[in-house]
Amino acid sequence: MQTYIYPEYEVVRDRAKCVNCRICERECANGVHRFDEKLKVMVEDSAKCVNCHRCVCMCPVHALKIVKSDDTYKLNANWDNRTINEIFKQADSGGVLLSSMGNPNTYPIFWDNLLINASQVTNPPIDPLREPMETQMWLGSRVVSIRRDAEGKLVDTLKPQLKLSVPIMFSAMSYGSISYNAHESLARAASELGIYYNTGEGGLHKDFYKYGANTIVQVASGRFGVFREYLDTAAAIEIKMGQGAKPGIGGHLPGAKITADVAETRMIPEGADAISPAPHHDIYSIEDLRQLVMSLKEATDYKKPVFVKIAAVHNIAAIASGIARSGADVIAIDGFRGGTGAAPTRIRDNVGIPVEVALAQVDQRLREEGIRDNVSIVAGGSIRSSGDLLKAIALGADACYIGTAALLAMGCHLCRSCHSGKCNWGIATQRPDLVKRLDPDEGARRLVNLVTAWKHELEEMMGGMGINSVEALRGNRLMLRGIGLTDRELNILGVKSAGESM
């Protein structure tokens, strides 16, 4: 017995409008659309549809739409359709459920319960169109020792810093999980914007070494593509300890996805599995982590900041406190709504905590311990707008990582089927015919547009608050008020309730 699961979404074609041009058929890698030679009409198989909206966007006469199916099992608040279908899938296959992109479930989103302050009368707003607004940010350790040379001049002891024109970076997405053209788009946009993109753990393609000054390279447990030149080329190095979408879980890119070019970049044989388990088997303590941080610094002559990326988990503040003492320059915190190319559904949907609370707790703990300046903090894991960005900075972040938002800018329609490798938008795929659908010129331009727009919005909101630099906004929780939150949640976030005065 194989269970028949009625499609979750249905393809609806307006036959009066359809001109049988067959564009949708060519555009769909999932084989949803087909021309019926006998009936001389287009037909569709909704069971194959992943709802990526490629056909909807490409249909020249707008004859297509995808709707949520109204087919349903007997309504049950406990056993909803999704839960039942997952049981059927597992009973059919015996497999671990695999999903992609961020947690889609209805957990509270604290960003949406935070409101931003504005100036009135006494502390006038600033007009960003007329007055200078500083969105530049530096990432790195700010602890300096005072030393003088033989002539009594101050010696520069500041550790290496990363300069960001806007406090936004593109988060780690490996070549292999996303396409060559997607990587090129990210790299070019980062260069143009004066920010950084992150290679993820899949190595750095030779063609992109030229964007090194705007590249953060990742070192994960499998050490794919890590060698001297890779480290030398980058502006900064990130040690990946965890990922918000799958805390405690590693990566396993099956051999089938390791095409020749991906293999070359990862420095493994074509078709070999790329396994990168969650634990670095040489790291069991902060002291061990320090060893990896310092060996990377030694390998690059102490010229580059080293990031440590961790997933937001229950004990994050204590972990971050350890990292801040490990010699690392930047801590990247990835919240549980962060995206992924593939993760076991149960892990993605149930493990970790929101970045909002993790960030607030880490910032507070490091301040209490007097080590906040040891490190910069980068927050990621579903920063959806400049509003989220501003709130994150006010909660203590020095900058934010954006992943899903960047993918959306490149054309992703959040169909959450990246793990199939058949992304119709040319992003989460290695199939040449699909990859070429994403034009890197266009991809880069759209990313630049997005970040530029957020920059303007950030300036405008900061101006309204009477703040003229991101630096002055950082950790300024008095600029936030909570709404619809319990006392305890307000406490954890370290913000007052809406209606409470300064």
Place this chain on the structure above:
Amino acid sequence: MKIDAKDMACEQLNAAIKASADRKIEVTDVVGQRYIATACSDKEIEIHGTPGNAMGAYLDGATIALYGNAQEATGDTMNGGEIDVFGSAGDATGYAMRGGKIFIRGDVGYRCGIHMKAYRDNKPAIVIGGRAGSFLGEYQAGGTIVVLGDEIGDKPVVGYFCGTGMHGGEMYLRCDRIPVTLPPQVKAEQIDAIPSDVKALVERWCKLFDKDVKTYTGAKFFKLTPDSENPYKRMYTSN
């Protein structure tokens, strides 16, 4: 060039090695300095004493001869070159190495050769003279690990969990029987003669440490490889 490492902090020592114009460097009196010769590509370094962790990490073509014992993570993510240890080495020796060779006269600790991979013409190799601790070749994806069981008495040639997660490469153990249960995805076969490339590795080890070649190349070996019938994977279902 000679460097006396006595009282030198590790950063100082490594800076001195990097700054040396000489290709040949002899470092004496090493006491626990870490990260020696990290990412070094073009030097021949002789070390006397006991270096700290991560000696030769990201090594990229240089050679290191250590007259003493090595600590943990020797040759971490090594890309090329050679490390000869005239003593024993600690845990995670050759972590994720993808090129070059490591020869050890004595034993290694846990997790030796973890994540070792091969890449194009780069076939990394580790030859262990004595015995290896548990988790030898964990997640091994390529390259060659040889354990010779020299002077180990009745002790087992490898520890527990040998080859856990192994999905590429090969191991050669010089012994009459495998002392531990292997994971299901690892296949072991006894061979009468080792292939020529492995023989060359053993010969090099014998030459370095002044051992009788025939004793080691003529012996019976077990060859461990991942079992393609029973691969290391988890079954997923798209959701």
